[in-house]
Amino acid sequence: MSIAPHLPHRSGTPTAPAPGVGFARDLAGWGGRRALVHDGRVVSYADLAGLVAERAERLGPVRRLVLLEMASDVDSVATYLAALAGGHPVVVVDAARPDVVAATRAAYDPDVVARGDALDERRPGTAHDLHPDLAALLSTSGSTGSPRLVRLSAANLQANAESIAAYLPLREDDLAALSLPLHYCYGLSVLHTHLLRGAGVLLSEASVVDPCFWAAAHEHGATSLAGVPHTFELLERVGLDEVAPATLRYLTQAGGAMSPARVRAYAELGQRRGFDLFVMYGQTEATARMAYLPPDLAAARPTAIGVPVPGGRFELAEVPGAPEGTGELVYEGPNVMLGYAEGPGDLGRGRDVHRLRTGDLARRGDDGLWEVVGRLSRIAKVMGLRIDLDRVERALVGDGVRALVASTPPTDGATEQLVVAVEPRADGGATRLLARVCRLVTAATGLPAAAVQVHAVAQLPRLTNGKPDHRSVAALAAPAPTGAAPPAPAQPETVRDVLSGVLGRPVGDDDTFAGLGGDSLTYVETSVRLEEALGHLPADWHLRTVADLEGGAVARTRRGRAVETNVVLRAVAIVAVVGTHANLLTLLGGAHLLLALAGFNLARFALGDVGRRERVRRLVAGAVRVVVPAVLWIGGTALLLGAYPWQTALLVNGFLGPPGWTEPAWHHWFVEALVLLVLGVAALVAVPVLDRTERRWPFWFPVALTLMALLTRYELVPLPDGDVIHRAPVVAWLLTLGWAVARARSTGHRLVVSALAVLTVPGFFADDARSAVVVAGLLVLTWSRQVRLPAAAARLAATLAGASLYIYLTHWQVYPHLEDDYPALATLLSLVVGVLAWRVATRAERLLRGTRRPGRPGPNFPLTRRKSPAHPA
Structure with missing residues (x-):
């Protein structure tokens, strides 16, 4: 390629701008198609072209060096495209790193500094000699403020966008969900390829573990997702199969080697879900991309980088001492950079590099696929x-x-x-x-x-x-002698401290409460302590990583504390149960509402994105953690006081006990029904095809179970005579309905579960007020996941909800002595004794586990019961 002679341009010397980059110039041709989506705002190509034209006019006809503080928003993209379209070389830096911005500004003395739509024009022309091919300057992936930048030409940017678009199944109606930063070449390549094809890009500052990211992806119908290996690690925490929209057609992965097991896992998930996984290889020095692995080979060849991108070519350069058949990977193609820049004096240079020595050790397999086996720069001689x-x-x-x-x-x-x-x-x-x-x-x-x-x-x-x-x-290398003892470990951060203290397990930054095995036995205390520590706790905190929770910590700006709605409902219900039994008040329906809450928590904690066997283990363990204290207490009072028959103590009263309500045999009907239903769910997910079905349709699966369970609720399936509404088969529909509430992720889903509650609960009881309590509780749980309470009330609610199992078990032996004369005292003492029993049991459990820090986990599932046919709770 011949280069025309280039003369330096100084301030006030008008020159014709360079032709610019094609995909940035041709935006208007896509008309009203969707170009960008950000923070609920949809920008068409016509609108974007207008923004770019306005920004380009402000940059002027004289080519100038533009330093752009890039963020993932519409204004930053418009300014970037204006620079590319107008032929202004643009240095792209991270807007969130003021130290990098300052260092780059000092090193390169830009003519214009841009942030969003604001242009700081430091001079009317340019102080630099700008080569006519120069279009963009990017940091290499390892740079953090270094003045060394990669010089890319307009031809580099256009060619690599066309090359990537040639092998990806890009369509005009596609929308890429982009959480990658736009100062990074991978993020920019996603933007470039979609603009080239008239497709859309969903810009987001949120992480893939943030529910806001997936809410937008669902709302706007995202069809692809780009990520680095760390992105896919985070996706394992939230469960891509659970959160991904049905419109997802393919994933792309680059930015470093991903473990073969993870590549294979996502390729196989894609085969089940109907999306493709494109594993890609590239460097900033090659604009973005040099190779890709065809998706049909990802599961079989997860260690390969694949084949060169269209227009590119690989060869191996000899490396002394390297194993036979390996060498340094060398790439040729139209996307190879012009060269590096160390300062302003390099901006006028032309092409220095024609063949890119990647620094990677590679080999070519017998099947023609290339594979990277090491990194030359990662070879140390010690x-x-x-x-x-x-x-x-x-x-x-x-x-x-x-x-x-x-x-x-x-x-x-x-x-x-x-x-x-x-x-x-x-x-x-x-x-x-x-x-x-x-x-x-x-x-x-x-x-x-x-x-x-x-x-x-x-x-x-x-x-x-x-x-x-x-x-x-x-940089961690200590100046002390090499034989010195390592420095003391860093102290755990607050979030890590809370999780490790409650769960009694080692906690890392990528761990989540659910991933660590947390369940509703421990979530009450954890949620309250985290909200107190962070000032705000998102509704899906149990799925967020430690790092994400710490990064999202905010100062408390409102009075009180946010408490999960189901915690408040659980606390209110147990107080209502005890107060009703102690003749302090009459509030019916609590037991059946708490059964729905049990299903809600079961879905959140036991049915997470883990393997089928782990799901079964969690469900059985949850049932056991209810059975053990219940059988110990009921059996102990039966032996010492003769309080209960053996059928009640062994939780088989529904099968072997009296058919009708009989005191005290039926006191613990709720515990029995709950345990049986949880074990029933464990039996369901133990069946591989049902487990896969639940993962594929996480909301509609429990809805279908609810509809099936209505057969017993409406007595369409014959059951033995007796106290029907306190038996597990009849109340099963409430547990599965609570499960569906937990899975409701859209307004449509919430309307479905609301309709089921409104249509199925009335008529179940012979008391409209009790039906209203259950319906109201379900609707509040469905539409409001958090409530704000004064700090003291929040702590009280957390304590009562956490201790609800033990309050329920022990209150039978407390309130009868005082209910006739002192109902308020009977209620208060019942609550206090239950909380004390909970503290003792928790400490004993921690000692048995060998955990050093005392904790206060609550019960696995909310519990309550019914006093008698005349006074059911």
């Missing part, structure tokens, strides 16, 4: 030994250690060392963990312990694009 840092890192991760590995260059006569960053353990074993990591590294590398530094960090450092930050790991 004490004369060549150490593959990636291999060491993979070995640690494979051994269950969350770690990153880097090396230090030799300085001042000191030898190069390995530096390992390890996340601290929350179980007090950090010192042992660091020693173990040191032993693993020395065994894997043959290095002496003096050449290995192991540091505990609160969380593994990552760049803003989600990639591991190995530079920060290397």
Whole structure:
């Protein structure tokens, strides 16, 4: 390609702008099609073209160097496209990093600094010699404020967009859900390819674990999702199969190697769900993309990067000492950068690079697919030994250690060392963990312990694009002698402290409450303590990672505390049960409402995105955690006081006890029904085809179960005579309805469960007021997941909800002595005794588990019962 002579342009010297980038110039041709969606705002191509034209006019006809503080919003995109369309070289930096903005501004002296639609025009023309091919300057993925930038031409940007669009199944009606930052070449490539094809991009600052991200994806019908390996780690926490919209057609993954097991898992999930997984390989130096793995090969060849993108070509360069058949991967194609820039003096240079040496060790398989096997720059020479840092890192991760590995260059006569960053353990074993990591590294590398530094960090450092930050790991190297003891582990953060204290388990930044095995036995205390610590707790906090919760912490700006609605309902119900039995008040319907709450919590905690066997284990464990205290207490009072028959103590009264309501045999009907129904759900999900069906239709599955359970509710299936409404088969529809409420993710879903509640509850009882209580509770739970209470009331509600099982079990032995003369005192003492019993049982459980920190978990499912046919609770 011949380059025309280029003369430097100074302020006030008008010149014709460069042709610009095609996809940025041709926006208007797509007319009224959807171009961008952001924060509920839909911008058409015609509207976007107008914004770009207005911004381009403000930038003027003289080519100038523009520094753009890029954010994921419409104004930033419009300014970026205006620069590309007008031929103004644009330096793209992260708007959220003022240190990087300042460093880049100082290093390159831009003519214009842009943030959103604001342009700070520092001079009317340019102070730089700008090469006519230069279009954009981007940081490499490892840069964090370094003045070194990648110089990309207009032809680079256009060619790579066309190349990617040639192998992706892009359609004009597509919408990419984009959580990747736009200062990152991968995020920009998604924008470029969709604008090239007239498709849309859903811009979001939210993480993929944020319900707002998925709410927008559902609302606007997102068809694709782009992510780096860390994105897919987070998706495992929320369960892509659960949160993804039905419109999803394909996923793309780049930004580093993803584990073969994870590639295979998402490829297989896609086969079941009907979407494709495109694993891709690229570098900023190649504009974005160099290779892709055809989706039909992802499950069979998860270690491969695939084939070159259209227009590209690979070859291997010899690397001394590399295994036979491997070499440095070299790429040629129209998307190869012009070269690097270290400062303003490089902006006038033309092409320096024609063939891109990627720095990756690779080989070509017999099937023609390319595979990256290592990284040249990740090969360290420590004490004369060549150490593959990636291999060491993979070995640690494979051994269950969350770690990153880097090396230090030799300085001042000191030898190069390995530096390992390890996340601290929350179980007090950090010192042992660091020693173990040191032993693993020395065994894997043959290095002496003096050449290995192991540091505990609160969380593994990552760049803003989600990639591991190995530079920060290397910076941990201690100046002390290499044989010195490792530094003390970092103290746990507040969220980690709460979760580890309540659950008694080690907690990492990517862990979630649900993923750690939390259930409704422990969620009450956890939710209240987290809300107190963070100032605000989102409705789906149990699915969010520790890092996301900490990053979203806000100062409390409103009085009181937000408490989950089901916690408040649970507390009110247990007070109503005790108060009704103690003749303090009459509030009926609590037991049946709490059965729906049990289904609500069952869906949230036991039926998460885990394997089928783990689901069954959680359900059975939940039932056991109700059965054990119930049988111990009921059996103990039966033996000591003769209070109950053996059928009640063994929770089989519904089958072997008296058919009609008889005191005290039927006192514990709710516990019995609850345990049987939970075990029934466990039996359902133990069947592979039913488990897969529930995952495929998480809302409609419990709705279908509810409709089936109505056969017994309306006595269309014959049942034995007796106290029918207190038996598990008859009340099953309430548990599955609560399950459906938990799965309701849209207004349509909520209308469905609301209609079921309104249509099926009335007529079940011979008391309209009791029906109204159950219906009202279900509607409140459906439409409002949180309520705000004064701090003292929030703590009281949490305590009563947490202790509800023990209040229910013990109150039978408390209130009868006082109900006739002192009903208020009878109620209060029943609540206090139950709370004390809960504290004792919790402490005993923690001691049995060997947990060092005392906690206060609540019951697995809310419990209450009915006093008699005349005074049911």
